[in-house]
Amino acid sequence: xxxxxxxxxxxxxxxxxxxxxxxxxxxxxxxxxxxxxxxxxxxxxxxxxxxxxxxxxxxxxxxxxxxxxxxxxxxxxxxxxxxxxxxxxxxxxxxxxxxxxxxxxxxxxxxxxxxxxxxxxxxxxxxxxxxxxxxxxxxxxxxxxxxxxxxxxxxxxxxxxxxxxxxxxxxxxxxxxxxxxxxxxxxxxxxxxxxxxxxxxxxxxxxxxxxxxxxxxxxxxxxxxxxxxxxxxxxxxxxxxxxxxxxxxxxxxxxxxxxxxxxxxxxxxxxxxxxxxxxxxxxxxxxxxxxxxxxxxxxxxxxxxxxxxxxxxxxxxxxxxxxxxxxxxxxxxxxxxxxxxxxxxxxxxxxxxxxxxxxxxxxxxxxxxxxxxxxxxxxxxxxxxxxxxxxxxxxxxxxxxxxxxxxxxxxxxxxxxxx
Amino acid sequence: xxxxxxxxxxxxxxxxxxxxxxxxxxxxxxxxxxxxxxxxxxxxxxxxxxxxxxxxxxxxxxxxxxxxxxxxxxxxxxxxxxxxxxxxxxxxxxxxxxxxxxxxxxxxxxxxxxxxxxxxxxxxxxxxxxxxxxxxxxxxxxxxxxxxxxxxxxxxxxxxxxxxxxxxxxxxxxxxxxxxxxxxxxxxxxxxxxxxxxxxxxxxxxxxxxxxxxxxxxxxxxxxxxxxxxxxxxxxxxxxxxxxxxxxxxxxxxxxxxxxxxxxxxxxxxxxxxxxxxxxxxxxxxxxxxxxxxxxxxxxxxxxxxxxxxxxxxxxxxxxxxxxxxxxxxxxxxxxxxxxxxxxxxxxxxxxxxxxxxxxxxxxxxxxxxxxxxxxxxxxxxxxxxxxxxxxxxxxxxxxxxxxxxxxxxxxxxxxxxx
Numbered sequence: 001x002x003x004x005x006x007x008x009x010x011x012x013x014x015x016x017x018x019x020x021x022x023x024x025x026x027x028x029x030x031x032x033x034x035x036x037x038x039x040x041x042x043x044x045x046x047x048x049x050x051x052x053x054x055x056x057x058x059x060x061x062x063x064x065x066x067x068x069x070x071x072x073x074x075x076x077x078x079x080x081x082x083x084x085x086x087x088x089x090x091x092x093x094x095x096x097x098x099x100x101x102x103x104x105x106x107x108x109x110x111x112x113x114x115x116x117x118x119x120x121x122x123x124x125x126x127x128x129x130x131x132x133x134x135x136x137x138x139x140x141x142x143x144x145x146x147x148x149x150x151x152x153x154x155x156x157x158x159x160x161x162x163x164x165x166x167x168x169x170x171x172x173x174x175x176x177x178x179x180x181x182x183x184x185x186x187x188x189x190x191x192x193x194x195x196x197x198x199x200x201x202x203x204x205x206x207x208x209x210x211x212x213x214x215x216x217x218x219x220x221x222x223x224x225x226x227x228x229x230x231x232x233x234x235x236x237x238x239x240x241x242x243x244x245x246x247x248x249x250x251x252x253x254x255x256x257x258x259x260x261x262x263x264x265x266x267x268x269x270x271x272x273x274x275x276x277x278x279x280x281x282x283x284x285x286x287x288x289x290x291x292x293x294x295x296x297x298x299x300x301x302x303x304x305x306x307x308x309x310x311x312x313x314x315x316x317x318x319x320x321x322x323x324x325x326x327x328x329x330x331x332x333x334x335x336x337x338x339x340x341x342x343x344x345x346x347x348x349x350x351x352x353x354x355x356x357x358x359x360x361x362x363x364x365x366x367x368x369x370x371x372x373x374x375x376x377x378x379x380x381x382x383x384x385x386x387x388x389x390x391x392x393x394x395x396x397x398x399x400x401x402x403x404x405x406x407x408x409x410x411x412x413x414x415x416x417x418x419x
Numbered sequence: 420x421x422x423x424x425x426x427x428x429x430x431x432x433x434x435x436x437x438x439x440x441x442x443x444x445x446x447x448x449x450x451x452x453x454x455x456x457x458x459x460x461x462x463x464x465x466x467x468x469x470x471x472x473x474x475x476x477x478x479x480x481x482x483x484x485x486x487x488x489x490x491x492x493x494x495x496x497x498x499x500x501x502x503x504x505x506x507x508x509x510x511x512x513x514x515x516x517x518x519x520x521x522x523x524x525x526x527x528x529x530x531x532x533x534x535x536x537x538x539x540x541x542x543x544x545x546x547x548x549x550x551x552x553x554x555x556x557x558x559x560x561x562x563x564x565x566x567x568x569x570x571x572x573x574x575x576x577x578x579x580x581x582x583x584x585x586x587x588x589x590x591x592x593x594x595x596x597x598x599x600x601x602x603x604x605x606x607x608x609x610x611x612x613x614x615x616x617x618x619x620x621x622x623x624x625x626x627x628x629x630x631x632x633x634x635x636x637x638x639x640x641x642x643x644x645x646x647x648x649x650x651x652x653x654x655x656x657x658x659x660x661x662x663x664x665x666x667x668x669x670x671x672x673x674x675x676x677x678x679x680x681x682x683x684x685x686x687x688x689x690x691x692x693x694x695x696x697x698x699x700x701x702x703x704x705x706x707x708x709x710x711x712x713x714x715x716x717x718x719x720x721x722x723x724x725x726x727x728x729x730x731x732x733x734x735x736x737x738x739x740x741x742x743x744x745x746x747x748x749x750x751x752x753x754x755x756x757x758x759x760x761x762x763x764x765x766x767x768x769x770x771x772x773x774x775x776x777x778x779x780x781x782x783x784x785x786x787x788x789x790x791x792x793x794x795x796x797x798x799x800x801x802x803x804x805x806x807x808x809x810x811x812x813x814x815x816x817x818x819x820x821x822x823x824x825x826x827x828x829x830x831x832x833x834x835x836x837x838x
Contacts, residue, residue, distance in 0.1 A: 197704035282701035285616035287729040296728050299718055306725060309715050310706040 001028050002378045005077035005101075007062050007092055008084035009034035009043060011315060011359050012106065012160070015367025016083055016374075017043055018357045019405055021051035026375045031075050033058040034084070062088040068095035079104060081374045083367075086206075087112040093144055093155060102153050104374045106160035106366055108251045109140045115291065138254050138389075145387045155387040159373025160366040161327055161346075162188055162268075163252035164390055165402065168369075169329045169344040169409070170256055172395035177342055177411075178333040183265040184256060185330040185418045190271060191240035192323040192350045192361065198279040199312045201362045205304050208289050210270075211280055216249040217267040218257040229277070233269060233418050237326040238410070239347045245269040255389040269418065283307065321350040321360040330415055343415030346407045356406070365407065372401045420447050421797045424496035424520075426481050426511055427503035428453035428462060430734060430778050431525065431579070434786025435502055435793075436462055437776045438824055440470035445794045450494050452477040453503070481507040487514035496520060500793045502786075505625075506531040512563055512574060519570050523793045525579035525785055527670045528559045534710065557673050557808075564806045574806040578792025579785040580746055580765075581607055581687075582671035583809055584821065587788075588748045588763040588828070589675055591814040596761050596830075597752040601683050603675060604749040604837045608690040610659035611742040611769045611780065617698040618731045620781045624723055627708050629689075630699055635668040636686040637676045648696070652688060652837050656745040657829070658766045664688040674808040688837065702726065740769040740779040749834055762834030765826045775825070784826065791820045 004027055006017055013032070020027040030053055032040040040057035048055050060071050062084045072080065072095055079102040082092045089109035096103040111119045126139060141157055148155050158164050166186045174181055190201070200207035216225040231247035250268035257266055283289050288307050293300040328345025346365070353364035373390060376382040382393040390398070402409055423446055425436055432451070439446040449472055451459040459476035467474050479490050481503045491499065491514055498521040501511045508528035515522040530538045545558060560576055567574050577583050585605045593600055609620070619626040635644040650666035669687035676685055702708050707726045712719040747764025765784070772783035792809060795801040801812040809817070821828055 198701070278697060279701045279704065282617070282698045283705065285698065286702065286707075286726065288705075288707065288726075294728065296720070296725060297718075299716075301715070301720075301725070303729060306715060306720070307705065307707075309713065310722060 002026060002079075003028070003075065003077045004030040004374060004378065005072060005075050005080045006030055006032050007034070007060065007068070007080060007082050007088075009036070009039040010083070011318075011363035012366045012370065013083040014043060015353075015357050015359050015363050016081065016370040017055075018047060019368050019371035020374070021047050021053045021055075022405065023371065023375060024052045026379055027053050027371075029054045029056075031056045031058055031077065033060040033071055035059070035061055063091055065091050065094045065098070068092060069098050072096070072099040072101055077101060079374060079377055081105075081370060083370055085112075086110050089141060093141065096153065096155070097144070097147055097151050100151050100153055102377050103148075103155040104159060104370070104377055105155075105157060106164065106370050108138050108158060108163070113291075138251055142387055149386040152385050154377065154384045156373050156377055156382065157387060157389050158251065158255070159369050159390050161369055161407075162186060162250065163255070164366070164369045164373070165346065165407070166327065166329050167252050167256060167259075167389060167391040168395045168398045168402075170260055170331070171391040171393070172399050173329070173331045173333075173342060173344060174260060175395060177340070178331065178335050180262050181260055181331050181333040182263065183330075183332045184260070184263060184267070186250065186252065186266070186268045187235060187237070187245065187326070187328060187330065187345075187418070188268070188270045189235070189237045189240055189243055189245065189326040190323075190362065191237065191243065192321045192325065194312075194317045194321045196312055196317075198276065199314070199317060201314055201317065201360075204308045204311055204314075205291070208280065208283075208304065210248060211272070211277070212284065212289065213249060215247045216253075217247060217265065218253050218263075219265045235269070235418060236416065237271075238345065238412070240324050240326045243271040244274070245271045252389075256391060259389060259391045267418075318350075318354050318358065318360045318363075321354070324349050325361045325365060327365060328409070330417060332417070340413070341415060341417060343412040344409055345412070346402070346409045348407065353406075368402070368405050368407050369398075372398055372405065375401065421445060422447075422494065422496045423449040423793060423797065424491060424494055424499045425449055425451050426453065426479065426487070426499060426501050426507075428455070428458040429502070430737075430782035431785045431789065432502040433462060434772075434776050434778050434782050435500065435789040436474075436786075437466060438787050438790035439793070440466045440472045440474075441824065442790065442794060443471045445798055446472050446790075448473040448475075450475045450477055450496065452479040452490055454478070454480055482510055484510050484513045484517075487511060488517050491515070491518040491520055498523060498793060498797055500524075500789060502789055504531075505529050508560060512560065515572065515574070516563070516566055516570050519572050521572050521796050522567075522574040523578060523789070523796055524574075524576055525583065525789050527557050527577060527582070532710075557670055561806055568805040571804055573796065573803050575792050575796055575801065576806060576808050577670065577674070578788050578809050580788055580826075581605060581669065582674070583785075583788040583792070584765065584826065585746065585748050586671050586675060586678075586808060586810040587814045587817045587821075589679055589750070590810040590812070591818050592748070592750045592752075592761060592763060593679060594814060596759070597750065597754050599681050600679055600750050600752040601681075602749075602751045603679070603682060603685045605669065605671065605685070605687045606654060606656070606664065606745070606747060606749065606764075606837070607688065608654070608656045608659055608662055608664065608745045609742075609781065610656065610662065610690070610744065611740045613731075613736045613740045615731055615736075617695065618733070618736060620733055620736065620779075623727045623730055623733075624710070627699065627702075627723065629667060630691070630696070631703065631708065632668060634666045635672075636666060636684065637672050637682075638684045654688070654837060655835065656690075657764065657831070659743050659745045662690040663693070664690045671808075675810060678808060678810045686837075737769075737773050737777065737779045737782075740773070743768050744780045744784060746784065747828070749836060751836070759832070760834060760836060762831040763828055764831070765821070765828045767826060772825075787821070787824050787826050788817075791817055791824065794820065
């Protein structure tokens with residue numbers, strides 16, 4: 001018997017909820033809550049006939065701690081799964097603290113307005129201290145560690161694919177394949193094609209921000225920062241083929257650098273097609289990616305928001321996207337005194353995901369691990385007091401569930417490496 | 420003794436007026452009128468100390484025939500030079516008819532809203548009859564021929580560079596170099612660099628429309644239409660170098676096809692850099708070139724108008740543009756039974772134009788011929804009753820004035836031709 005409160009009702013939430021409903025032994029009751037209750041009702045209507053999980057719905061403004069506390073007190077869940085916007089992580093954590101309920105999410109906190117002066121003052125100071133300027137980071141949520149310990153509850157951060165599965169792959173590699181891991185290269189390849197000359201797979205603002213932020217990687221105990229898109233490599237991805245990929249900062253590097261003892265280098269690469277990058281560059285050149293409002297005929301308009309209104313709705317891409325994703329990690333290190341290299345990855349097919357849950361692989365690969373992490377917290381296979389990243393727990397039950405719930409993985413013990 | 424009324428006070432008007440002031444023997448008095456009188460006053464203030472031409476200014480809405488008639492009756496000019504927007508050609512012609520005053524312009528009429536249903540109905544019908552779908556055309560103004568004849572006045576259409584000088588080059592070639600012209604290739608090369616990744620040299624909407632409209636050329640007595648930018652050639656332009664150029668429809672083809680007897684083919688090519696075209700394509704792909712308003716947060720916004728607000732003001736390009744333009748025509752034909760080919764062209768330096776009149780070569784090459792055509796009408800070196808294009812008159816005095824007023828030309832009797 002368990003009760004889960006799910007906050008958020010977008011693409012990832014839809015997959016996570018559908019997967020909870022496939023796992024009714026663990027998830028006996030769940031409540032879907034978001035700003036727009038009708039969206040929650042629609043999900044309930046679609047899934048309830050297929051599952052013995054008892055689904056209810058509620059309206060909540062996830063920016064309001066008071067509303068969240070009220071809802072948690074009324075529903076009395078065993079855990080809260082946050083699949084709302086990353087802007088709302090801290091409010092939801094505050095509400096969980098007040099109600100002493102475990103917290104799970106898939107993406108690290110970032111402020112809605114990165115130019116907000118109060119936020120920037122703190123952030124810029126910290127960046128300066130760490131010699132580091134990328135936008136994404138865990139420090140805001142790690143700061144809740146003591147409070148969660150004192151409340152006797154746990155927060156499980158970043159149980160999506162990357163971060164999430166990639167970190168579990170790392171813990172699994174360390175447990176079963178290495179005495180010591182020297183390098184980790186995380187490769188995120190989307191070989192999908194939606195047929196539009198240009199569209200973004202999720203919120204365009206976050207998508208575009210990722211490409212224009214400086215890249216960084218971890219090496220020999222410190223961060224190395226590079227200009228946006230300055231390091232490019234080619235890789236021949238199993239089941240997808242040869243793709244260009246670029247080094248980006250990504251949040252799991254921050255936690256893996258802390259949690260994988262002795263690791264010397266961690267890098268993250270994501271594939272982007274030339275056409276996507278050309279569109280981005282042209283849009284940037286004319287000022288369309290700016291987050292600074294301009295006055296247009298008496299109205300303040302943020303160019304990137306206006307662009308978002310012109311682009312295809314990311315939710316509309318699902319039915320038309322074909323091809324596969326391949327996300328995984330290449331590890332080098334030593335075992336019994338011998339050097340070795342392995343590559344653990346998952347391949348996911350956009351159309352098969354769409355047939356199963358009505359979302360393409362980008363949402364699917366995040367929503368499935370969200371369910372898995374939540375199941376491990378609810379069943380107390382993973383437990384603790386404080387704030388945790390996924391690689392801090394035993395990877396084996398998580399890896400088993402990936403195979404069982406649609407994200408089977410492969411270990412290649414003789415992969416090509418990345419220069 | 421003469422009086423000229425100039426309607427319009429933008430970049431081209433500024434050059435045309437400055438050039439009138441350099442030719443005070445012909446232009447003894449002129450009045451500058453536009454919607455914003457302060458702009459006219461600023462031009463007057465700058466030029467009056469340099470010239471014996473007596474300059475006055477007035478406010479007028481060129482969309483209002485009534486206001487135009489009132490102004491013409493008050494000022495009593497010998498001619499009206501229209502250097503306002505092409506949207507206003509017909510209103511100004513109507514006012515000239517009512518007042519029986521000669522009319523001169525540099526660009527053919529087009530409606531402000533090409534999607535206006537009333538306009539489209541007439542236009543589409545005509546296009547269908549002529550098997551032709553490009554946007555620019557002279558038919559609207561040629562329809563005034565009889566009315567101008569009956570009023571005993573003349574309209575001189577299109578005395579800019581292209582149309583304008585290119586047509587005079589054609590008349591000159593026919594008069595002095597050929598018994599019969601077989602082909603005309605008009606080449607418009609802008610080798611200027613403003614240093615921005617993307618900007619347009621004049622109103623972006625008109626600039627962008629030109630590139631996205633179908634191309635067409637005249638061959639063997641009929642129009643051949645091609646998809647936008649479908650025909651590309653390279654040419655090594657004197658004083659500029661090798662450039663890519665694309666076949667476009669252009670209005671002087673329409674009149675030259677009528678006025679150059681026996682001509683078999685007329686084409687127009689304009690140079691565009693790859694970066695310009697890539698930006699255009701990307702902006703088109705995301706919908707930023709659309710002229711159809713979208714509802715954005717309760718406000719109707721036309722994407723291309725919003726883009727215009729983001730791009731550098733074309734007027735700001737003058738001081739930073741370096742390099743040269745090269746515009747001219749390659750003629751093939753026969754003289755005394757022998758085949759021959761000649762190339763007549765002008766090269767104009769952006770920075771030299773800016774030093775002389777405060778505008779770069781794009782405005783300069785249009786403004787100087789506007790003054791020349793007007794001078795020939797006012798001095799009655801060119802006279803007639805009806806509506807005329809420049810190639811219908813003796814080219815010699817016009818060609819002399821080009822040399823004298825800043826647009827010297829070259830005849831190359833052994834040029835490379837265009838495939």
